[in-house]
Amino acid sequence: MYRVLIVDDEPWVAYGLSKLINWEEHGFEVVGEAHDGLTAIELITQENPEVVISDIRMPGLDGIELLEEIRRRKLNATVVLVSGYSEFHYAQQALKLGAFDYLLKQVDKRALVETMSRLKEKLDDEQQMNREPDGFLNDLFDLLDYDSPVTIDHFLTSKGYRFQRPQYCIVSCQFPYATVSHSDQPITKEGIEYLSFRTGHNQTTLLCNYDDSHSPNAMNNWIVNHFADAVHVGGSTAVSKSALLSKLYREADIALFSSICNPALTIITYKDRITTPELSADLLLLELAIKEQRTSHVKELLASIGNRCIQQNLLVDQVTGMYNQIVSLLHKYYSLISTMRDVEFMTYDQVARQYGSYHQLFGWLEEVFGTQHETEWIVNNERVKEIMRFIDARYTEDIVLGDVAKHFSMSIGYLSSLIKKQTGKGYSEYITAKRIQRAKELLVNPTLSVQEVVQSVGYKDYFHFNKLFKKHVGLTPSKYRRL
Incomplete structure (x- = not known):
């Protein structure tokens, strides 16, 4: 009662x-x-x-x-x-x-x-x-979900917090070690007041409140001074308390993954970046070259586009949009070649995890075009079973398709096609399905926290797993557990 x-x-x-x-x-x-x-x-x-x-x-x-x-x-x-x-x-x-x-x-x-x-x-x-051991984190999952209508003001008021400064931003940091748990109370350091949340095994996210009217670079200087040991930092735009909490988190998340894809930049702050006319021209020329199947020109243009993305410090969601545009062209003009037809569309976090840099992403696309005319040799059933056993034994590890291809001395494109024929899914889709299924099995055990389940199936970032789980199952892990 x-x-x-x-x-x-x-x-x-x-x-x-x-x-x-x-x-x-x-x-x-x-x-x-x-x-x-x-x-x-x-x-x-x-x-x-x-x-x-x-x-x-x-x-x-x-x-x-x-x-x-x-x-x-x-x-x-x-x-x-x-x-x-x-x-x-x-x-x-x-x-x-x-x-x-x-x-x-x-x-x-x-x-x-x-x-x-x-x-x-x-x-x-x-x-x-x-x-539940991680009840606060489960609550935070819903608040930071991309569809959440909760504003910063509403979130702070519901928790009884009173922040006085006019600007807010979110900063997400990845460290080379496990991070500590969230802080229940606001912390103030050098004029910046913030709440701290553990959003991954080695990731911390801060909701910061500050006033930049007297010192416009105060927030950037504070980040540099206090997160010197972070390997990647992503910051959102500065907003008022009426802004959506989820929008701010997504901006910081995109900036963080952009840093992961551009190792030369430890700290990236989100802002709209406009592509240059030269990059737009390269994309138009690329479509024409793909349509006419001029492989050498396609590879040159891919290298040029990759270099321009790095030079312009484009954000990972913009680069992922270009990548998916190129994949659409492959499916359109090379639909009869299985190694091209089976190239997967990806989200920005998948791009960052699977390739790690824009150079590797566009380098892989160059490799796909370089192997399009290779003769597809017959792989016997035993060899196929060996490949699938190898993947199934390592699906909770950070093993990318290129590692598997190298282990079995195959091109990435051909291996991708082979996996698609065997499972009906692309490599990333297959790994994700395996992890989701295993998570569903582990969530039945009430002694395991959601954090422990996420780590057990191979994810260090709780929030991206939560998003994946909800996309595939229709519920967050914590809500699935209560069924």
């Missing part, structure tokens, strides 16, 4: 609300009443109820001030406010401050049941997360 405290300066109203529904039937029990805000805060501190239902207009400490005091003291109480029509603007303010809902006077029985039903579901979910 979740405990409820009812607060109203009119005792008969508080009593009537306590008798309006069968609270126990809906999973709640009324543990007390208070008739002013000051008494209410004392009872909340003593009794620690999970739910507070409070009138907005009260002497001494009104409902809004009561909500703020609960947040300031970090008390574990969800607040539902009651207001009249004339106080609707107060109710809107309350929702912005983190109130769960508001009810209009006189409180309707059906409306109260509906609100308490939704609230019980929320409290049940939180309770389940708190029982």
Whole structure:
């Protein structure tokens, strides 16, 4: 049973609300009443109820001030406010401050049941997360999901944090060692206030709050000074608190993977980069060369495009877009050649993990064109089985297609085609499916945290695995576990 405290300066109203529904039937029990805000805060501190239902207009400490005091003291109480029509603007303010809902006077029985039903579901979910070793991380998965509508302001308010500076950004860092867990409270260093989250085995993500009006380079200098031991750092754009948290995280993520693909740049900050006319011209010439199947010219253009991407410091999502555009051309003009037809489309994180640099990515495409006219020799069934056993024994390791091709002395293009014929999937797709299936099996074990499952199936980045799992299964790992 979740405990409820009812607060109203009119005792008969508080009593009537306590008798309006069968609270126990809906999973709640009324543990007390208070008739002013000051008494209410004392009872909340003593009794620690999970739910507070409070009138907005009260002497001494009104409902809004009561909500703020609960947040300031970090008390574990969800607040539902009651207001009249004339106080609707107060109710809107309350929702912005983190109130769960508001009810209009006189409180309707059906409306109260509906609100308490939704609230019980929320409290049940939180309770389940708190029982898991990484409950906070699971909650963060949903907040940083690309489809999440949560703003920075809403996130901070819901957690009871009060940041005062005008700019916000997210910084994601990869280290050569395992990172520490997240910080429950904001940390302030040299004028920068931040929250720290462990988003991978060796990755930390910070939500930073700062003011660059007096020193425009303050944030960049702070990153350089405090993350000297990071091997890759990606920073988002600077925004106000009304920006989406998920958008900011994606920008930092793209910048981080761009650093991975450009080892000469440890720190990259996200910003829109416009491709030069020369690069656009090369892409048009490449399409013509692919269409006319002029292999030597295609290889020259691929080398030129790869060099221009590096020279212009293009972000990894832009380069991945070009790569997928080239793959589309391969499928269009070389559909009869299996080594070309089976080249996979990729996401930006797959490009970074599988190739590690733009040079290697475009170098591999050059190799694909260089081997297009090779005679495809027959590989006997036993040899195919040996290749698949090799892959199946190592699918949780960071082994890329090029490593497998080298081990078996095959071209990457031919090996890719062979795997596609054997499994019906491309190499990356096959590895991902194996990892997802293994994760589903491990999630059944309640003693393993989601973090431990992610690491067991070969991922160091929890959030990208979470995204992959949701894409293939339709649910996040934590929600799948609760089925």
